[in-house]
Every structure is written in C-alpha cells, then in structure tokens.
Amino acid sequence: MAKYSRRIISRAIAEKLLAEPARRVHWMRVLAAYLVDQNLTADADLLLNDIARELYVHDGHLLTMVTSARKLSDALRTDLTKALRDATGAKHVELDERLDPSLIGGLQARTPDSALDISIRTRLRQLAAI
Numbered sequence: 613m614a615k616y617s618r619r620i621i622s623r624a625i626a627e628k629l630l631a632e633p634a635r636r637v638h639w640m641r642v643l644a645a646y647l648v649d650q651n652l653t654a655d656a657d658l659l660l661n662d663i664a665r666e667l668y669v670h671d672g673h674l675l676t677m678v679t680s681a682r683k684l685s686d687a688l689r690t691d692l693t694k695a696l697r698d699a700t701g702a703k704h705v706e707l708d709e710r711l712d713p714s715l716i717g718g719l720q721a722r723t724p725d726s727a728l729d730i731s732i733r734t735r736l737r738q739l740a741a742i
Contacts, residue, residue, distance in 0.1 A: 615650055622662035629663075630670060665724050672703030679710045680719040681731070692721065 621643070628639045647653050668675060676696055678684065684692070684707075693705045700723070716732035 618655065618659050618662050621646070622659060622666050625663050626666035626670065629667065669724075672701075674700050674702035674705045674723060675708060676705060677708045677710065677722045678719055679712045679715065679722075681711070681713050681715040681717050683711065684709060684719070692719075696721070696723070 625639055625643055629636050632639070643659070647656055647659070652659075665675070674696060678692065689707065693707065696702065696705045714733060716736070718731040718733075718735075719728075720731055720734075721728040
C-alpha cells in the first residue's frame with residue numbers, strides 16, 4: 613500500500629465522512645487499518661486533528677490560537693475576529709486565547725494555514741538581529 617501525506621489522507625477521510633455519514637465507523641476503521649499497515653500509529657493524533665480541521669473548515673469555521681501578554685479587551689477581540697473573518701471568508705471565527713507575559717505586548721495569532729506575530733518580543737529580537 614502506498615504512503616500518502618497527512619493532508620491528503622485527512623481531506624479524503626473528511627470528504628468520506630461528509631459524503632457518507634452513515635458509514636463513518638467504516639471509514640474510521642479503514643483509516644485505522646491504514647495507520648497500522650503503514651506503521652503510522654504514532655501520527656494518529658496529528659491525523660485526527662487534521663481531519664477535525666478539515667471538517668471544521670468545511671462548515672465555515674476558523675479556529676485561531678491567540679497568544680497575548682495580557683487578556684484581550686472586548687474591542688480588540690471583536691476587531692481581530694472581524695479581520696480574520698474578512699481575510700479568510702470564514703463564517704465563524706473561534707479564538708483560543710492564551711496568555712504569555714514573555715511577549716511583553718502585542719499578540720500572536722495562529723491559524724492552521726498562517727501566523728501573525730505582532731508581539732513586542734519578536735520586534736525586539738528583530739531589532740537585535742540588525
């Protein structure tokens with residue numbers, strides 16, 4: 613059996629789950645058999661996360677991990693959500709907020725496909741590298 617990338621596998625399984633919801637157990641068994649056959653069971657968590665992301669994206673959702681030095685204000689949260697919605701075309705944007713005081717200020721926002729880093733820590737590192 614050929615070995616495929618996680619992205620190809622996750623898209624294929626997500627498409628099967630969406631097209632044939634009554635056969636979801638079958639498709640998960642096929643996936644499990646493939647992982648065992650290809651000795652990829654250590655990647656099962658990563659692959660399941662990829663499948664979940666594919667299903668989430670299909671429904672127009674965007675999950676974004678936002679790390680900031682301090683708690684986001686309601687106004688900033690609203691502006692960030694709107695900017696992400698406009699940039700990606702997502703119907704729903706969910707922010708997974710985390711605090712990291714070592715950022716000093718600003719924030720980092722990571723989606724499955726891109727990242728935005730406007731933290732003071734990163735800017736100071738960039739200045740130090742000059």
